[in-house]
Amino acid sequence: MNTLLGTHSFDTAILNKGPGAKELQHQVQQATETLIHSLQQAERPYQGKSPEDVKKEIRELISFHGNHSFSDIVNDLHKTVLSNSLFVSHEKSIAHLHCPPVIPAVVGELIIGAMNQSLDSWDQSPAATFMDQEMIHWLTSQFGYDEGSDGVFTSGGTQSNYMSLLLARDNYCNKKWNHDVKRDGLPQQFNRMRILCSESAHFTVKKSAGQLGLGENAVISVRTDESHRMCTDHLRSLIEEMKMQGLFPFLIVGTCGTTDFGSIDPLEDLAAIATEEKMWLHVDAAFGGALILSDTYQWKLNGIEQADSITVDFHKQFYQPISCGAFLLKNGEHFNLMNHVADYLNPEEDDEEGILNLVAKSTQTTRRFDSLKLYLSLKTIGLDLFADMIDSTFELAIDVADYLREQEDFELLNTEPELNTVVFRYVRGEEKKLNPLNRKIQQELYHSYAAIAKTTIDEKQYLKFTMLNPRTTLPDVVEILNRIRVLGENWRKHV
Known part of the structure; x- marks a missing residue:
């Protein structure tokens, strides 16, 4: 017989097909009613208190002596957390790249949480693994990539941009000096490697360069024009200057939707320069990637299909709950640069037997089934x-x-x-x-x-x-x- 936990037993505390299922239904209904009530009361995006008062109220909540009814807890949350929250779905909430989520994706969050699958090894997420992969195939085809492409769902633009610098760095070191960074660390010449991006590029380019051992000073800013787009003439002159100085420009980061202005760098021109100079081209389309679904404005993405890698965020213009993004790779074999074999997760025998373990393509190990949210949204809304x-x-x-x-x-x-x-x-x-x-x-x-x-x-x-x-x-x-x-x-x- 189960040991009782106050007024709860294990059967009503853990999701299961018996009492746990009924308890889930009960709690979801209470939470939904409270949430709807909060939404209906929201006359403006933020109707909460001052930062000091909110901090005080939240601090008083954090006590875990005994257990309490879920109904009482949700009521407390309504008074403190929900009433002091920013309602991003309000028509006058137009501050940040912070979207109102579509309803199928919100429901998807519940399913994802309830199933609690981790997309690192196939045996932890059998169907989810294949849905993740098929959704990536759909996305790569939408962005004009061919069958040799690949990708992975990420937590968002920061992780995706980090992965682009990681793979571009290791690919360059491998081709230039036959040097395996994953095995041997950075080569002696690493401090001469350079990354070029516009002065309006996202801060995560510099942040990633610092984390990857190249240093923030390895990132060189290219001037922008009156429309805040990267100036290709300045880009070309900088590359020539660097080569004359014995430096190694290896990566161009184009931006498709700058944070302040939504500006889009001249992608076709950047692709041509990257090809001429044998440089990796990454396009940070965290903001502007949703143009791929637009009938009227999709042409603004012309040239993105020539990029070696692409960042796209779904928790912006795709209306998904945070967090949900993807990193797309034109040549899927480049994922081998970061693959690490762990016998308990992705042993070599699995690869030989055709078992797909997605941990080989991600900087994360435990990873959510976020592709389900996007699938439900696109399928339901159309x-x-x-x-x-x-x-x-x-x-x-x-x-x-x-x-x-x-x-x-x-x-x-x-x-x-x-x-x-x-x-x-x-x-x-x-x-x-x-x-x-x-x-x-x-x-x-x-x-x-x-x-x-x-x-x-x-x-x-x-x-x-x-x-x-x-x-x-x-x-x-x-x-x-x-x-x-x-x-x-x-x-x-x-x-």
Whole structure:
């Protein structure tokens, strides 16, 4: 007979086909009702308390003496965690690359958690292994790769970009010096290896170079043009300069959707330069990769199929819950550069017998079945509606930019949005006071009406809309702008 745990037994604490299944149904229903109640009460994206008050309330929750009814715990969460959370699905939550999740993917999270499969060895995730692989095949074909390509689901852009630098580094060392980095460490010449990316590239390029032993100084920034795209003339001159100095430029990182402006580097030109110089081309399409589903704007990805590797995030414009991304590889054999055999997970005999163990393709060991979320979403919603959702956010950005262009009290920085971000600032007042004024507006707005972002460009404080929610409309954004006017005018009067 099971030992009782307070009012619970093992049978009701652990998921199983008997009492555990009924308890799961009961708790999911309670949690769902509470969540829906919280969503219905959310009149604005953030209606919570100050950071100090939230910290105090959360601290009081962290006590584990005895056990409590799930209903009471969920009610406590409603009062503390949910009521003090940012509701990213709200139409006026347009701050970061933080999407409202589609409902099939939210349900997918429940299934993933309940099954609790780990995609490192086939015997831990039999069907999940094959679904992961088939979803990767579908993705590589969407991005124009052929049958020799491969990929792996990742936690997001940081991990995917890290893997691109890892494989590009080891591939170069192998070809240039016949040196096995995995076995022998970095070669003597490692401090002359160089990576080139635009000055607007994501910070994880430098971060990964530091973690991989090349050092952040191995990353060389290429100037951008007026549209914040990498300047290919400067790229070519830098490569020539490096070769004359005895340096080894081995990797170009192109960006498809910069964080601030959504800018897309000239991918076809970068591919041509990478081919000429025999360099690895990685495209960080964490933000812009969703264009692959767009009927209207897919052409902006022309050239991405020539990249040696691609980062794509699904917890941005694919509307998936965090975390969900992928790393795609044009030549799947390059995964051999990082493969490590562990007898208890992926012994050589398994490979000889055709057993697929995905741990050979990942920097992670234990890994979630995240491909299920994407599968459920695409299958339920359909590619056509997905395309409409994505396109609507791009069109909204264009409409917002058109509106701002006509307003005397705002300055629009990216006059022609590439994706769905709009960067601007409130400009009524003295120039020397505009930076603190715009910062104050962003902070006040968060606690009173809407969630928008801020960023600094050329030492000037700007505001930013990142419109990932297809339910957000132009009137919603105009209301936010009108509120910014009110806040700006009030703040100016009291300074």
